[in-house]
Amino acid sequence: MRVRARVEGTVQGVGFRPYVYRLASELGCSGHVLNDARGVVVEVEADTKSVERFLARLPAEAPPLARIERVAAESVPVTGETGFAIRASPPGGEPSAAVTADTATCAECLEELFDPADRRHRYPFVNCTNCGPRFTIVRGVPYDRPLTTMAGFTMCPACAAEYENPLDRRFHAQPNACPECGPRARLVGSDAEDAVAAAASALRDGAILAVKGVGGYHRGCRADDEAAVAALRARKHREDKPFALMAPTVLAARALVALGPAEEDLLVSGARPIVLARRRPDAPVAAAVAPGAPELGVMLPYSPLHHLLLADVGAPLVLTSGNVSDEPIAYTDDDALERLAPIADGFLVHDRPIQTRTDDSVVRVVDERPLVLRRSRGYVPDSIGLPVTARRHVLACGAELKSTFCVARGSRAWVGHHIGDLQNYETLRSFVAGVAHFEALFAVKPEVVAHDLHPEYLSTKVALERDGVDLVGVQHHHAHLAACLAEHGETGQALGAIYDGTGYGTDGTVWGGELLRGDLCGFERVGSLFAVRMPGGEAAIRQPWRMACAWTQAAGVEAPAALAARPGWDEVSALARTGLASPLTSSVGRLFDAVAALCGLRSEITYEGQAAIELEAACDAAERGAYAFGPALDARPTVAAVVDDIARGTDAGVIAARFHNALAAATARALLEHGPDTVVLSGGVFANRRLLSRTRALLGEAGVRVLVPERLPPGDGGISYGQAAVAAASA
Numbered sequence: 001m002r003v004r005a006r007v008e009g010t011v012q013g014v015g016f017r018p019y020v021y022r023l024a025s026e027l028g029c030s031g032h033v034l035n036d037a038r039g040v041v042v043e044v045e046a047d048t049k050s051v052e053r054f055l056a057r058l059p060a061e062a063p064p065l066a067r068i069e070r071v072a073a074e075s076v077p078v079t080g081e082t083g084f085a086i087r088a089s090p091p092g093g094e095p096s097a098a099v100t101a102d103t104a105t106c107a108e109c110l111e112e113l114f115d116p117a118d119r120r121h122r123y124p125f126v127n128c129t130n131c132g133p134r135f136t137i138v139r140g141v142p143y144d145r146p147l148t149t150m151a152g153f154t155m156c157p158a159c160a161a162e163y164e165n166p167l168d169r170r171f172h173a174q175p176n177a178c179p180e181c182g183p184r185a186r187l188v189g190s191d192a193e194d195a196v197a198a199a200a201s202a203l204r205d206g207a208i209l210a211v212k213g214v215g216g217y218h219r220g221c222r223a224d225d226e227a228a229v230a231a232l233r234a235r236k237h238r239e240d241k242p243f244a245l246m247a248p249t250v251l252a253a254r255a256l257v258a259l260g261p262a263e264e265d266l267l268v269s270g271a272r273p274i275v276l277a278r279r280r281p282d283a284p285v286a287a288a289v290a291p292g293a294p295e296l297g298v299m300l301p302y303s304p305l306h307h308l309l310l311a312d313v314g315a316p317l318v319l320t321s322g323n324v325s326d327e328p329i330a331y332t333d334d335d336a337l338e339r340l341a342p343i344a345d346g347f348l349v350h351d352r353p354i355q356t357r358t359d360d361s362v363v364r365v366v367d368e369r370p371l372v373l374r375r376s377r378g379y380v381p382d383s384i385g386l387p388v389t390a391r392r393h394v395l396a397c398g399a400e401l402k403s404t405f406c407v408a409r410g411s412r413a414w415v416g417h418h419i420g421d422l423q424n425y426e427t428l429r430s431f432v433a434g435v436a437h438f439e440a441l442f443a444v445k446p447e448v449v450a451h452d453l454h455p456e457y458l459s460t461k462v463a464l465e466r467d468g469v470d471l472v473g474v475q476h477h478h479a480h481l482a483a484c485l486a487e488h489g490e491t492g493q494a495l496g497a498i499y500d501g502t503g504y505g506t507d508g509t510v511w512g513g514e515l516l517r518g519d520l521c522g523f524e525r526v527g528s529l530f531a532v533r534m535p536g537g538e539a540a541i542r543q544p545w546r547m548a549c550a551w552t553q554a555a556g557v558e559a560p561a562a563l564a565a566r567p568g569w570d571e572v573s574a575l576a577r578t579g580l581a582s583p584l585t586s587s588v589g590r591l592f593d594a595v596a597a598l599c600g601l602r603s604e605i606t607y608e609g610q611a612a613i614e615l616e617a618a619c620d621a622a623e624r625g626a627y628a629f630g631p632a633l634d635a636r637p638t639v640a641a642v643v644d645d646i647a648r649g650t651d652a653g654v655i656a657a658r659f660h661n662a663l664a665a666a667t668a669r670a671l672l673e674h675g676p677d678t679v680v681l682s683g684g685v686f687a688n689r690r691l692l693s694r695t696r697a698l699l700g701e702a703g704v705r706v707l708v709p710e711r712l713p714p715g716d717g718g719i720s721y722g723q724a725a726v727a728a729a730s731a
């Protein structure tokens with residue numbers, strides 16, 4: 001018999017055709033396999049038993065990077081074809097979406113890396129069809145060596161033979177390379193033959209090095225070297241933000257943080273994100289790695305260069321993105337040498353260019369489920385399905401902080417890499433270039449452009465500047481709601497609690513504590529946090545004490561004397577009273593700020609969300625008490641109770657816990673009043689483990705279906721996808 005099978009999903013550029021070739025050959029089937037615009041088409045001919053065996057094994061034994069979404073098989077007439085062939089793709093059709101995410105070095109490549117007898121022993125760029133750089137080296141489609149940053153390297157005969165052989169693990173592995181023909185690492189200013197060994201030796205001696213990785217430069221030093229870490233922190237002008245760590249092995253990671261099964265799965269996954277987990281009290285790291293933070297961000301080596309470096313150093317490293325402050329991660333060699341020179345003692349570089357800068361992804365586990373806080377290297381550009389089919393091609397420009405963009409056509413959306421805060425020329429340039437790159441990679445020619453309602457966001461301005469497109473303005477919190485619904489394939493109505501720092505409301509005030517009933521097409525605001533003034537506008541975001549002033553005034557209570565004695569308190573008080581230059585806000589993020597400032601934990605911040613993060617960190621885990629919340633999410637009684645507790649000398653950890661418990665209970669109660677079947681919890685505030693976990697538990701006890709973002713961030717990194725879903729559903 002003869003069967004034609006169409007395979008859809010991520011099946012191109014992942015070694016699928018050679019896999020089919022090997023399987024068919026093993027089972028004695030003749031026929032052919034080819035890529036086309038929709039995926040892979042296979043025809044196999046043999047006796048019935050062999051064909052059935054082939055169809056059963058086809059999805060079950062697929063290569064590691066393949067993600068099969070559908071196999072449709074049909075009988076076709078026997079042709080008498082002999083042998084099995086990998087055929088060329090038919091011409092025409094849309095360029096295929098063959099670009100996958102960068103993937104951690106596979107076990108087989110690792111074995112070669114550390115095998116003294118192998119020709120790739122200690123070669124920092126070993127890779128194969130199952131692993132290695134992808135998205136970060138792609139310049140265009142089709143995904144073929146000339147359109148990658150490997151174009152300048154000509155394969156030696158040995159590598160070319162692997163590349164041409166369908167039975168080889170490196171068949172059509174575009175970045176295939178070896179010490180003879182591929183990229184080389186170099187320690188700038190040193191003529192060491194083994195640059196990585198020389199770099200490791202410098203690191204062991206306390207140096208701070210800039211290290212070129214897969215998606216950009218890191219700055220690194222030994223994590224247990226007090227002097228080096230303190231110097232790195234001082235030179236980076238980043239006083240408080242925790243540094244990420246790279247541990248040589250899972251075992252070493254376990255010594256740093258408490259890891260559950262879900263955390264370990266993420267750590268060793270092909271995406272290799274930074275996993276935020278509870279730090280061990282005896283974690284062997286310098287104090288300056290994460291001052292006061294109860295969690296550490298840990299990742300494992302994901303490129304051969306990192307594997308060698310960590311193995312040689314033999315201890316965890318601080319590896320923080322190589323930017324000066326909030327600029328994008330440095331990724332070109334000239335840029336890095338210029339920008340990082342003042343803050344690095346040396347440079348471990350290589351000559352494989354990075355096409356697209358891609359930061360490390362960051363994931364936290366809540367209730368044994370992943371919560372992606374930053375989705376970038378390892379995940380981008382994997383497509384995410386849309387539950388509705390976009391009739392026209394879509395571009396969604398996202399928000400402003402932690403910005404991403406999204407392109408979509410049909411029922412697929414591609415969310416871009418984390419760009420950062422879209423507030424300066426550098427990030428804007430990176431945003432615009434990223435959009436153009438994705439439009440080319442995924443054959444999207446936007447006819448509909450979705451944007452935030454905030455007129456001052458650069459992303460909104462980019463959208464408005466596009467000619468000949470239909471614009472769709474999407475309210476910020478509706479986009480959060482829609483993103484979560486769409487990710488879970490939900491097209492019906494849900495009730496969402498969307499809590500974040502700032503979003504432009506439809507009434508011109510600053511929203512951020514919203515109960516929205518809606519679907520992908522629209523929403524109604526059924527409730528919101530009691531609104532108070534943001535004294536001095538934006539300044540209140542950087543200075544949480546201003547929010548403490550506004551909230552105590554709204555609650556009609558005296559602020560703690562230490563706060564009220566601050567310089568500027570009276571002026572800010574007057575702003576809050578008169579409303580001059582002080583918009584109303586229903587933001588839950590700002591309420592967290594107020595409580596953190598009242599507790600004396602944080603009155604000024606150096607990075608977004610810091611006060612809320614520290615308030616969560618301060619929580620006394622054993623505390624079960626909760627403050628009262630007024631009806632309709634009125635936090636004035638809550639703030640009054642906080643101030644009472646402070647006056648009584650209650651510990652800040654107890655106050656923090658009671659506040660979290662109160663907000664979770666009030667949120668669940670406010671949602672349940674509306675009798676929802678399905679509830680969405682999203683917005684950046686729900687990156688808070690305690691709040692999310694408790695609110696979810698209370699809703700679960702009431703028998704409500706709870707949806708929470710998993711593949712995309714609950715924060716503004718998920719906004720672009722939500723906008724795309726709204727545009728697809730309504731335009």
Ligand SMILES: [Zn+2]
Nearest residue numbers: 106109128131
């Ligand atoms: Zn490999």
Ligand SMILES: [Zn+2]
Nearest residue numbers: 156159178181
């Ligand atoms: Zn070679």
